[in-house]
Amino acid sequence: MSSSSVTSKVLAMLGAFDADHAELTLSELARRAGISVPTAHRRAAELVEWGALERVGSGRYRIGLRLWEVGSLAPRAPGLRESALPFMEDLYVVTRQNVQLAVRDDLELVFVERIAGRQAVPVLTRVGGRFHLHATGVGLVLLAHAPAEIQEQVLAGPLPRYTAGTVVEPDRLRRVLADVRRRGYAVSEQAVTDDATSVAAPVRDRAGDVVAAVSIVVQARSAKPRELAPYVLTAAQGISRALGAGPPSTE
Amino acid sequence: MSSSSVTSKVLAMLGAFDADHAELTLSELARRAGISVPTAHRRAAELVEWGALERVGSGRYRIGLRLWEVGSLAPRAPGLRESALPFMEDLYVVTRQNVQLAVRDDLELVFVERIAGRQAVPVLTRVGGRFHLHATGVGLVLLAHAPAEIQEQVLAGPLPRYTAGTVVEPDRLRRVLADVRRRGYAVSEQAVTDDATSVAAPVRDRAGDVVAAVSIVVQARSAKPRELAPYVLTAAQGISRALGAGPPSTE
DNA sequence: ACGCGTTTTTCATTGACTGGAAGGATCGTC
DNA sequence: GACGATCCTTCCAGTCAATGAAAAACGCGT
Structure with missing residues (x-):
């Protein structure tokens, strides 16, 4: 062109x-x-x-x-959002925190949907906006399950630092990604802003591929990721089922 | 062109x-x-x-x-949605019914947002989709407050009939629109599908113009529009305030 | 009224665009 | 495997839509 x-x-x-x-x-x-x-x-x-x-x-x-x-006809964003919204609603009702859904596009994530109640912690995201993969909860999930060449490209940098808590060393990030895959969800603690922690889980499609990630974003000082994870995983599994994915299995 | x-x-x-x-x-x-x-x-x-x-x-x-x-940068849809979503969430939590937001574009409405829990009545709408102005709750609100020449064009027809309850006679529709303006909200009873009734209220911007409409859609057989109206009006006023509108006044 | 910046229009030139035709690819049927 | 139908991709001679410098018009502030 x-x-x-x-x-x-x-x-x-x-x-x-x-x-x-x-x-x-x-x-x-x-x-x-x-x-x-x-x-x-x-x-x-x-x-x-x-x-x-x-x-x-x-x-x-x-x-x-x-x-x-x-643009609303694009299956990768609003189409996905249609299937995900009821489960995101449930997650919002239970936690009353920011709920976010994102997809990966090449080396970046794109925020597809966000439910933000009025008492929730402010987040920097905008629906339709893009962000790096290495810092947010959803980004870590998407990166951990991305094709190897995508992971290598991201790890080759640059990896911008947002806070003291942002993981920007490639070796350390590799271990984080392995942890995400092993554990089944990601925790991003004060890696984007000092006052926010997010817990994210993968959303799979009919073929079993990770096609999106759903997360909640909470105040860092009151965050209890291990308690929150089951809620996020449940929402992710519900969305996955709506997309035709089979039952969850250990990876 | x-x-x-x-x-x-x-x-x-x-x-x-x-x-x-x-x-x-x-x-x-x-x-x-x-x-x-x-x-x-x-x-x-x-x-x-x-x-x-x-x-x-x-x-x-x-x-x-x-x-x-x-497309997510378009102020008339996703931008508006950003401001409206917390109030729509509140409305959803209270009623557990379909909540919809729509704007008028020329002679049609465009659905901007919809929150649909899993127990809610099925609706025919799609976010990003278009519909006639004369049948749905949101459409009636948008039409009732549209410029006179828009109203005349719509009333000049054609006005498709969806159910026995669809108002398609111009004189009768005129009276419905006057009623919407007088009462402050619209009720659409089985005018689109036989099993759905919607109650809709206008959303105003900083200048006081009606720029959108918000509604809930409920099962027709259990519908009590007069009881539902205050909830919808409250959500509409909240959204209007978020858009910079002044206090509500009698029209 | 004037100056300045922005927007809109003009017009001679040309390069981007076109679609019919040809060839390649795929799929289903016998 | 051969054949036919359909779809996709590329070629190329001719065309015309697109171009931007320049001019005109417009709007705003002083």
């Missing part, structure tokens, strides 16, 4: 938006997409007409409802 | 997918998008490389995770 094709330019325009740049002027959009202003203007007009972009009163562009609608 | 532009063809390809056609062969994709097979093949390759489409083992195409990620 050459960066001179129309499709690549249109996609670059869609990719110009992120959580910190949810609204863009035409000039900003052109600059971030790496194309000329008149070209961005013309392509934007088509995208607006179709609904992929919307233009607000100030003349700024933002992502449109239609794009989200079409 | 001419149907001969590249952008329109790419968008037509994305639009070729729907809930009943979540996976498509190249030939189906080309046919549904109205373009030639070689053109679809080339554009699909670019879309796959970027992540907007994914290709599965059978060679079929489906919507890709990246498109959903970008």
